[in-house]
Amino acid sequence: MPRVLITCSGCERPVYTGLTFEQWFTFDWVDVQGATTVCNACGTANRWTKDDAYLEADGGGD
Ligand SMILES: [Zn+2]
Numbered sequence: 001m002p003r004v005l006i007t008c009s010g011c012e013r014p015v016y017t018g019l020t021f022e023q024w025f026t027f028d029w030v031d032v033q034g035a036t037t038v039c040n041a042c043g044t045a046n047r048w049t050k051d052d053a054y055l056e057a058d059g060g061g062d
Pocket residue numbers: 008009010011012013039040041042043044
């Protein structure tokens with residue numbers, strides 16, 4: 001299951017939001033009020049919406 005990632009505004013690394021592709025569709029509130037995810041690498045609290053997020057490639061091959 002692909003994970004939902006954002007790009008950290010502090011270190012520009014991918015940060016896992018805690019959501020997966022399946023959960024993505026149930027999180028309409030992200031569009032309304034945004035969400036905040038703290039980067040594990042640098043500690044930056046990134047405020048984001050669905051426009052900022054993307055899906056990680058599943059990487060499972062065929
Ligand atoms: Zn960071």
